[in-house]
Amino acid sequence: MATGSKSVNAAAVVLPLALGQFIASYAATNMNVAISTIAEDIGTTVTGIQTTITLFTLTMAALMIPGSKLTDFLGRKVCFIAGLVIYGSGALLSAFAQGVGVLIVGYSLLEGIGSALLIPPIYILVTVVFEDVDLRAKNFGIVSGAAGLGAAAGPLIGGLVTSYLGWRASFFLQVAVILLIIVLAVRITDPPRTGRPAHFDVGGAILSAAGLFFVVFGILQTSTYGWLKSREDFTVGGTVLIPAGGVSPVWIHVAIGLVILVLFFRHLRRVERAGRTPLFSLRIFRSRASNLGLVTQLLQWLVLQGSFFVTSVFLQQIRGFTAIETGLVLVPATVGVLGSSALAERMSRRHSQRRLIRFGFSATTVGLLLLLALVRADSGIWTFVPGLLLMGIGIGVMLTASVNLVQSSSPEEAQGDISGVSRSVSNLGSSLGTALVGSVLAGAAVPGNGPFAIAMVLLSCLALAGVVTALRIPRQKLH
Template identity: 65%
Template sequence: MIVLPLALAQFVASYAATTMTVAVSAVAADLGTTVLGVQAAITVFTLTMASLMVPGSKLSDLLGRKRCFLAGLAVYGAGALLASLAPGPGLLILGYSLLEGIGSALMIPPIYILVTVTSPDLAARARALGVVSGAGALGAAAGPLLGGLVTTWLGWRASFLVQVLLVGLIVLLALRLAEPPAPPREKRFDVGGALLSAAGLFFLVFGVLQSGEYGWFVSRADFAVAGIVLLPAGSISPVWLFAGIGGALLAVFVAHLRARERAAREPLVPSGLFRDRVTGLGLATQHVQWLVLQGAFFVVAVFLQEVRGCDAIETGLMLTPATVGILAASAAAGRMARRHSQRWLIRVGFVLAVAGLLLVLVLVRADSGVASSVPGLFFLGAGVGIMLTASANLVQSRFPDAAQGDISGVSRSVSNLGSSVGTALAGSVLAGTPHLGDRSFALALATLCVAAVAGLVAALLLPE
């Protein structure tokens, strides 16, 4: 079955992005570093993956989708093995942050390309994308629980060894994948475009991640480089410094694409891709979906651990209703695609997600029972599960097979950026309150509700 290795690979990549959050203290103590040092490794992993997703997607056209997928798995597995053996933070960053990040950027775009080009019709594509998207969301949701179990019982290194074993299994399954012939493409890789896109996304994501420490608008602390204070506390947040650099580099990137097209040379991605209204709005909904999902998981996890005193295992169990909602919606993706348009499903998904966030906001308190969070988290998970599949199907199906490498990389970059923004946005709201409690929890959830409503507006603007 072609979907199985692809879904497992998406699960592993999503799992790696969240499982380290519950092992931070254990890793820091074992490697003789600080919690901030381990968090920096997690940040570099996110930055590497998001920055290289577009070039990684382009390589899938040049090298072949299956070959690029297998190469990504090999790099990822080597990184996980190195991280499991790390005697200090340096090797952890090399293995986990860099090699696993590069491996993810190589293997994730081919997942969605292969699903798209091997599906005979929209319903079959929706079923396959539902399985893959559900596996990704499940990996993100189950990361804290599984990571907590493995770290508690076997140690944090075992979590990386589990990834190595899973990668080995995926490679064996993937060797039997049948890949349709890739379209003929120019064999010269757009190195300039790759560098500009990677640098632009790096600075953009890095800027967003600074919001947790410095805030979004006014800097909470001095921002210094090499001991020189560039932005004093009370001035503009460094978020906008890095976001400005990233935005400028991405503007140069777009100009570079157009210049290559005028010279009749193939660019990293076609510039016309960004001018299509349906694609733009579809990518916007993808961004918001991952923002809301990761932001909500982060807020709920912090609330459960810091306010209610839950451990990693209890936190993962409390998030189970959202996981069940995601899996139920993903399982029904093919059936829903036959009965309803992708636009309608995206809109319904956002409505359910907003309703779920509001239920959590209204029902959950520091002293409320365990059952109080179940309906809200289930509706949130179901809404996101519907949207993840429908949005991916809408965007990927917008383009012919020859352009799947182009749209897949952009789509995955937008989704990863949403995950980073969601965690950073929620974290900055929590960090801006005097102490963690019901008020800070409510404020963070209300912020995510506003973001989800903005996503609903984008979905309503999608043309019929």
């Protein structure tokens, strides 16, 4: 009888958390298949929608750490529900958007802020509610699988909804799911915390958000100005600061961001030495396994979002596919993520986390190379299947493994800190993935075979870097 009760309690906790992670990941990819449709409907360009998508993940990345820290003050359940309310409001506003400005406010900002509040409590709650390592790994598998499934199924569901009901219906669908999650979340029991911090590190929150914003915003500007030489004049307030042909202003933004991030880490050290509570403790970086796990999280989400974006643009602009046709072509990736995520618990019992991460990146690299070798502007649909399927399997395998590695490498009192950093790194990867491949496609007159190949080579190299990183993860017995 006790076991049954525990099962019911576990389901009551994990179901709303998994649904919350699913809808946040879905929101990051479902827009890809409707890029052309939305751009035409609201009178903007593909680059404008790309900017909207990138700003969504950028907002999450910039605010994930402050959002995670707020759980120490407001409680995990309160932050989770507050995030859902803000997210749902943004989705509702986006559904009625008549221009790109409103879409940015609703989708990029409100849904991004909501995600930054609701995602960290998901991973903290799984860690603190389930003390048994095997049970925790199982539920991390469910939540991480929901993340991968949401990202992978986003194009298919978004394509179906857009084709039959219109792109606005996709946002109404998100509102409906959010309402369901809120009802389910009321039953979550949040374990009490002891020793709450005396103050919130406002300075640290501002520095971290500003630093991450400038770095990714700079990379996003490559679609306009290029990487090395500026394709057009860079102006501020009507004054030309860098003429066309000069050094790309991309590096100015990135440099500003890096300087701010250096100041941020110095701020953390100073606050910690003064005996106050920083935005997060630098002690979380003492674990080599956790640090390398964070790198793999950044790379896997970069590759996932980048590959989905470039494939979606290629299918719509070169092959002339509709939203639903694009979503159907991406089904093999969805199947791969879903199948491997379903086996996550069984695989974690038989293999170490580092071995699973190595396999995941290896499979993903091979999948990308197959896409590069087989897909052409006039090739058959079957040419997409092997690469997308193998890529989906690889990503599904390593998503759960890397989250479990990072979260379980830190003690309970550091879960708020590591969860925020972990989710911020993952969403930073998502932002960079869309920005990097988007800049490659935007730099070409027509995103055909050549630009598509360049983008795939770039993503393959980054996936290979993930393999190298995973090989360096030490053997470690998780907490």
